[in-house]
Amino acid sequence: MPKYVALIYSADVDWSQPEFAEATNDYAEFGEAAAAVLRGGQVLYPTSSATTVRVTGGKGGDVVTTDGPYAETKEALTGFYVMECADLDEAVAVAAKIPAAWDGAVEVRPVLEFGA
Numbered sequence: 001m002p003k004y005v006a007l008i009y010s011a012d013v014d015w016s017q018p019e020f021a022e023a024t025n026d027y028a029e030f031g032e033a034a035a036a037v038l039r040g041g042q043v044l045y046p047t048s049s050a051t052t053v054r055v056t057g058g059k060g061g062d063v064v065t066t067d068g069p070y071a072e073t074k075e076a077l078t079g080f081y082v083m084e085c086a087d088l089d090e091a092v093a094v095a096a097k098i099p100a101a102w103d104g105a106v107e108v109r110p111v112l113e114f115g116a
Contacts, residue, residue, distance in 0.1 A: 003039065003111040004083045004091035010104035012076035015043050026099040034083070034094050041081035075104050082111070 015024055031038065047069035055061045069076060081098070085091040088108070095106045 001084045001086055003113065004085055004088070005109050005111055006041075006081040006083060006091070006095045006098060007077055007107040007109070008079040008081075008098060008100040008104070009075040009107065010078045010100040012047050012078065014046050015078070023099060030097055030099060034081075034097065037083045037085050037090070037094055039082040039084050041079065043079040044077065046078075047076045 013020060027043075031041075050067075050069045052066045052069065054064045054066075056064055078100070083091055083094055085094060088110070091108050095101060095108045098106050100106055
């Protein structure tokens, strides 16, 4: 079956803080309900912990790092799930149940598996 990644865009907060316990419970419930198709996933630290890496001059060029995310936005990439679904329709149906879809956004993309 094909794999899809569900990229979660939501408020840029530290989900480990106690004030987000109810929201994290929603994600735990989703994880249990979608366990048959989930193949992995993680929550990301806030974008303030990000480091953006660029290589100037192409392959072998100078490595330049910048503190912070690639882009400043209202919603940030805060986590992801890897799902194994029959098709895009099933992946979209599962993604619609991810709590971030209720007040943020979930981007679904097929995974290209090299060597498969």
